Amino acid sequence: MSTTTNPPKRETRSGAPAGEKVADWADGRLGVYTVAKSNMRKIFPDHWSFLLGEICLYAFVILLLTGVYLTLFFVPSMAEIEYEGSYIPMQGVLMSEAYASTLNISFDVRGGLLMREIHHWSALLFVVGIFFHMMRVFFTGAFRKPREINWLFGFALLVLAILTGLTGYSLPDDLLSGVGIRFMEGAILSVPVVGTWLQMLVFGGEFPGSLIIPRFFVAHVLLLPGLMLGLLVAHLLLVVYHKHTHFAGPGRTNDNVVGMPLFPVYMAKAGGFFFLVFGVIAMIAATTSINPVWVLGPYRPDQISTNAQPDWYLGFSEGLVRMMPGWEMVIPGGYTLNLGLLVPLIVFPLVFAVIALYPFFEGWVTKDKREHHIAERPRNAPTRTAVGVAWLSWYFVALVAGGNDIWAIHFDLSINAITWWTRISFFVLPVIVFIITRRICLGLQRRDREKVLHGRETGIIKRLPHGEFIEVHEPLSAEKRYALTAHDQPRPAELGPSVDENGVPRKVGPLERLRVRINRGYYGPSGQIPKPTAEEYREITSGHGHH
Amino acid sequence: MSSQIESHDDVNDGKTPVRTGDADGLPETREHDPFADPGLPAHKPRIQDLDERAAKRSERVVTLLFTVSMLATVGFILSYALIPIDAITYIWPFGNVSPLNFSLGMTLGLALFCIGAGAVHWSRTLMSDEESAQERHPIEATPAVKAAVMEDFRKGTEESGIGFGRRKMIRNSMFGALALVPLSGIVLLRDLGPSPEGGAPLRRTMWEEGTLIINENTGQPLRPEDMVVGSLVQAMPEGLDLHDHHFHEEIAKAAVMLVRLEPEDIKDQQSADWGHEGILCYSKICTHIGCPATLYEQQTHHALCPCHQSTFDLSDGARVLFGPAGHALPQLRITVNEDGYLAAMGDFEEPPGPSFWERG
Numbered sequence: 079m080s081t082t083t084n085p086p087k088r089e090t091r092s093g094a095p096a097g098e099k100v101a102d103w104a105d106g107r108l109g110v111y112t113v114a115k116s117n118m119r120k121i122f123p124d125h126w127s128f129l130l131g132e133i134c135l136y137a138f139v140i141l142l143l144t145g146v147y148l149t150l151f152f153v154p155s156m157a158e159i160e161y162e163g164s165y166i167p168m169q170g171v172l173m174s175e176a177y178a179s180t181l182n183i184s185f186d187v188r189g190g191l192l193m194r195e196i197h198h199w200s201a202l203l204f205v206v207g208i209f210f211h212m213m214r215v216f217f218t219g220a221f222r223k224p225r226e227i228n229w230l231f232g233f234a235l236l237v238l239a240i241l242t243g244l245t246g247y248s249l250p251d252d253l254l255s256g257v258g259i260r261f262m263e264g265a266i267l268s269v270p271v272v273g274t275w276l277q278m279l280v281f282g283g284e285f286p287g288s289l290i291i292p293r294f295f296v297a298h299v300l301l302l303p304g305l306m307l308g309l310l311v312a313h314l315l316l317v318v319y320h321k322h323t324h325f326a327g328p329g330r331t332n333d334n335v336v337g338m339p340l341f342p343v344y345m346a347k348a349g350g351f352f353f354l355v356f357g358v359i360a361m362i363a364a365t366t367s368i369n370p371v372w373v374l375g376p377y378r379p380d381q382i383s384t385n386a387q388p389d390w391y392l393g394f395s396e397g398l399v400r401m402m403p404g405w406e407m408v409i410p411g412g413y414t415l416n417l418g419l420l421v422p423l424i425v426f427p428l429v430f431a432v433i434a435l436y437p438f439f440e441g442w443v444t445k446d447k448r449e450h451h452i453a454e455r456p457r458n459a460p461t462r463t464a465v466g467v468a469w470l471s472w473y474f475v476a477l478v479a480g481g482n483d484i485w486a487i488h489f490d491l492s493i494n495a496i497t498w499w500t501r502i503s504f505f506v507l508p509v510i511v512f513i514i515t516r517r518i519c520l521g522l523q524r525r526d527r528e529k530v531l532h533g534r535e536t537g538i539i540k541r542l543p544h545g546e547f548i549e550v551h552e553p554l555s556a557e558k559r560y561a562l563t564a565h566d567q568p569r570p571a572e573l574g575p576s577v578d579e580n581g582v583p584r585k586v587g588p589l590e591r592l593r594v595r596i597n598r599g600y601y602g603p604s605g606q607i608p609k610p611t612a613e614e615y616r617e618i619t620s621g622h623g624h625h
Numbered sequence: 626m627s628s629q630i631e632s633h634d635d636v637n638d639g640k641t642p643v644r645t646g647d648a649d650g651l652p653e654t655r656e657h658d659p660f661a662d663p664g665l666p667a668h669k670p671r672i673q674d675l676d677e678r679a680a681k682r683s684e685r686v687v688t689l690l691f692t693v694s695m696l697a698t699v700g701f702i703l704s705y706a707l708i709p710i711d712a713i714t715y716i717w718p719f720g721n722v723s724p725l726n727f728s729l730g731m732t733l734g735l736a737l738f739c740i741g742a743g744a745v746h747w748s749r750t751l752m753s754d755e756e757s758a759q760e761r762h763p764i765e766a767t768p769a770v771k772a773a774v775m776e777d778f779r780k781g782t783e784e785s786g787i788g789f790g791r792r793k794m795i796r797n798s799m800f801g802a803l804a805l806v807p808l809s810g811i812v813l814l815r816d817l818g819p820s821p822e823g824g825a826p827l828r829r830t831m832w833e834e835g836t837l838i839i840n841e842n843t844g845q846p847l848r849p850e851d852m853v854v855g856s857l858v859q860a861m862p863e864g865l866d867l868h869d870h871h872f873h874e875e876i877a878k879a880a881v882m883l884v885r886l887e888p889e890d891i892k893d894q895q896s897a898d899w900g901h902e903g904i905l906c907y908s909k910i911c912t913h914i915g916c917p918a919t920l921y922e923q924q925t926h927h928a929l930c931p932c933h934q935s936t937f938d939l940s941d942g943a944r945v946l947f948g949p950a951g952h953a954l955p956q957l958r959i960t961v962n963e964d965g966y967l968a969a970m971g972d973f974e975e976p977p978g979p980s981f982w983e984r985g
Contacts (some may be wrong), residue, residue, distance in 0.1 A: 120759070121757060121758070121759040158868070164710075164711060172867055172868065185710070185711075186710065188705055188710050188725060188729075189705065189725075189726075189729050191723065191726050192726050192729050192730045192733070195726075195730075196730075224764050257916055257932060260877075260914065260915045260916060261914045261915075261916075261932070263914070263915060263979070264913065264914025264915045264978075264979035265914065267827075267979050267980070267981040267982075268979065268980070268981070269982070270982055271982055272982075273981050273982045274821035274823075274824050274827065274981050274982060274983060275820075275821055277821065277981075278817075278818035278819055278820065278821045279814065279817040279818040280817070280818070281818060282817060282818045283818055283819055283874070284826050284827075284874040284877070284878075285874065285877050285915075286873050286874070286877065287873075287874065320764070321759070321761055328662060328663045328664060328665060328666055329662065329663075329664045329665030329666070329758060330665075330758075331662065332761075333760060333761050334758040334759060334760050334761060335758065335759050335761060336665065336756050336757070336758045336759075337756060337757075338753075338754065338755075338756060338757075339757070342748070342752050343748050343752050343753070343754070346744045346745065346747055346748035346752060347744070347745055347748045347749075349744055350740070350741040350742070350743070350744025350745040350747075350748065351741060351745065352741065353737045353738065353739075353740040353741030353744065354737075354738060354741030354742065354745065355741075356737045356741075357733075357734045357735065357736070357737035357738025357739070357740075357741055358734065358738065359734075360730050360731075360733045360734030360737060360738075361730060361731060361734030361735075361738070363730050363734075364726065364727050364728075364729070364730020364731045364733075364734060365719055365727070365730070365731075378873070378876065379873055379876050379877035379880065379910075379915070379917075380841075380859070380861070380876045380877070380880035380909065380910075380917050381917060382916050382917045382919065382931055382932070383931070384920070384931045385931070386916070386931055386932050396933075399914075399933055399949060400933045400934065400948075400949060401949075402949050403949065404913070404935065404945050404948060404949045404950045404951045404952075405951065406951025406952055406980060408985060412985040413982050413983065413985065414980045414981065414982060414983070414984040414985060415982075416951055416979070416980045416981075417951075418913065418949045418950070418951045419913070419914065419949070419979075449761075449763065449764065451761055482934065483931070483934065493934055494947055497934070497947075497948075530660075556659075556661075556663040557663055557666060559659065559660055560660055560661065560662050560663055563660040564660075564662070610660075612657070612658050612659055612660065615659045615660070616659065619659075
């Protein structure tokens with residue numbers, strides 16, 4: 079008398095199509111029907127800004143595809159050989175095998191140059207995409223609970239992407255990338271106490287040695303992409319698990335997600351978008367040369383070219399290094415502290431940490447423990463938006479400093495003046511930008527309020543019988559009115575009474591005082607314009623609704 | 626159907642569900658709250674939903690796009706097979722380019738782009754564009770689930786004896802073992818490179834007393850008369866050859882530049898003494914991060930590093946005028962030997978290149 083209950087046996091229809099039979103087979107082993115049931119018709123909301131993350135994903139896939147192709151030809155070795163390939167200007171020149179094989183990919187492998195260029199363009203697009211995707215998430219508050227961890231995953235992906243870019247563009251061992259590696263050596267040497275040890279361990283001896291390219295290679299093709307792949311999968315799984323945010327609108331609330339199903343619409347759209355991205359990059363690569371390493375020649379530590387620039391995403395760190403004054407001191411004990419490099423090396427991660435940790439800062443300030451699935455309009459969170467734009471201006475200043483030679487040449491300016499401008503702006507500009515951005519946001523909030531209460535300006539001027547001119551306003555539709563008033567406006571935090579209900583003095587710590595102060599900056603009268611109330615609306619519409 | 630193609634601004638005919646947050650949800654809610662959620666607007670049909678001919682047109686466009694993609698792939702294969710790799714052709718507006726690279730990229734790009742454009746056009750015009758809503762569920766577990774998990778955890782720890790102090794020794798020794806085991810991995814990293822010996826290799830270069838100074842351009846030893854006033858010569862120590870195994874490591878420290886100034890223009894007396902008749906020999910490795918700082922401005926005697934724009938005054942002991950470098954370029958003491966050639970009088974007095982902790 080077995081008590082085991084077997085599930086009802088499913089009959090595969092005898093005339094079932096082959097696809098169904100395969101699916102049945104897979105379901106018996108992988109449970110695909112259960113997975114498909116919850117995901118096949120999963121709803122994804124539609125907005126152009128949600129495509130930014132997709133661009134990153136596709137750029138990553140393109141990088142993997144083209145990268146694997148390049149490894150088939152690239153020789154990650156610093157052994158010196160005499161070049162014998164078909165690029166005549168370099169024939170007979172002594173160079174590393176890494177550089178020679180890069181020339182070989184460019185001149186002797188059909189389509190090799192195209193793959194190199196697609197790879198490099200995709201790398202640039204990848205990091206650009208990550209930046210814009212992060213901006214979208216930041217400015218719409220999509221990092222709030224429950225998505226803080228996914229924000230950190232995304233941030234880790236940005237850091238890894240930058241490191242992968244750095245190790246990648248160092249591999250060809252041309253004059254420019256060699257200078258990049260030399261920069262790294264100088265930066266490592268500036269680390270107090272252990273700098274020389276680190277330098278020897280990283281390079282396997284004195285600079286440049288013959289190990290750094292093979293070591294970068296394994297980091298670039300295995301270690302870093304492996305980590306990224308893992309994080310990327312986690313990132314996407316969390317997107318599916320949390321369901322995508324959407325903007326407030328009629329029928330779109332914090333408790334639902336409105337859009338179109340994964341199958342078929344999103345499969346077609348997102349799948350199609352992959353091909354669009356790949357196609358556009360291929361055409362860019364076909365027409366626009368990037369990193370033509372053959373014009374620079376092989377790396378030699380005693381040679382240099384002008385306009386030496388890293389790839390754009392490291393322009394920020396480059397700028398920090400360029401704007402820093404050359405402070406160096408010998409501390410008691412006869413040790414050298416190279417602040418000129420050390421300070422930028424510390425500031426660089428700190429600036430990035432600001433953006434990585436911002437969600438936790440905002441969570442602490444607001445003490446908001448609710449789940450948020452509505453993407454806020456940036457204007458409705460003026461302080462956050464101002465922080466974000468101020469950060470971008472910070473980034474911009476350092477980027478200008480990183481290309482100060484290029485700015486000097488193209489705008490015929492003094493390089494010293496530009497450097498001084500960046501040194502001052504680094505501290506001043508973010509503050510100015512913060513103030514201006516907040517004011518713009520508040521202005522936009524006032525306009526929304528105006529629109530809700532008085533309707534849209536039609537541009538029609540009407541003359542009344544007694545000669546008065548009025549401008550005709552058209553009342554907003556219920557949908558628009560809802561969309562413009564759906565956002566929360568939390569009340570500012572209060573310090574609370576100084577004594578509790580029993581008359582005992584309450585102790586409020588300095589941290590709590592600070593939190594309340596910042597919170598009032600977010601939600602106080604200087605941080606948001608009260609949205610119209612129903613009473614105000616009714617009063618105005620019933621009062622002079624004759625427009 | 627066609628009666629629905631009017632502005633959805635005034636859809637309030639009761640056909641659409643009103644999904645307000647309010648509990649009552651009655652039609653008169655709107656009277657109470659002018660900002661209530663009017664609910665999902667009714668679906669607006671597209672031309673393809675109404676007119677089969679328009680749908681057919683879309684279908685043809687999608688098919689055309691997929692067909693173009695197929696043709697482009699054929700074009701890619703033909704280009705690969707037919708166009709020589711070393712050909713150079715003028716293609717407007719790109720100039721003289723490799724026609725192989727150009728046509729491979731364009732055909733591949735077109736083949737991919739058309740697949741994408743076809744799929745997107747298909748989804749936008751022919752697949753249903755009716756929006757629907759799916760509910761979200763709170764992520765946090767219910768108290769009952771949490772209580773059950775806590776109970777399971779308590780049982781587990783009790784059965785293992787890890788908690789509640791019963792088998793503390795096992796637990797602590799396990800943590801100890803797990804903490805120590807990664808040390809082996811760290812120890813293994815020691816042989817990634819040799820010891821820096823307190824920076825000794827960074828101080829030592831190939832320059833010794835009597836080492837001749839070789840002009841990089843001619844490969845010949847320099848004589849004072851080879852240099853006119855205002856000129857700059859890039860040089861390296863005698864005995865260093867491009868084919869040497871350690872060429873890069875040595876040149877990274879030993880590369881020098883020589884300038885010849887009018888002796889009265891030299892502001893620093895020691896610098897003048899270390900030179901020979903106005904010929905001064907400086908390390909050309911920038912003291913910032915190690916780029917060669919050799920952009921020389923003849924009129925001002927400034928040398929600029931193209932990497933981070935550190936500027937050195939070569940007439941004043943190569944002190945730093947501007948930029949992030951922390952100290953002057955080291956100067957090499959030179960003299961003229963009995964054969965009339967310029968030669969070093971010893972190694973650099975301080976280490977060339979970027980500074981480091983033990984530099985002092």
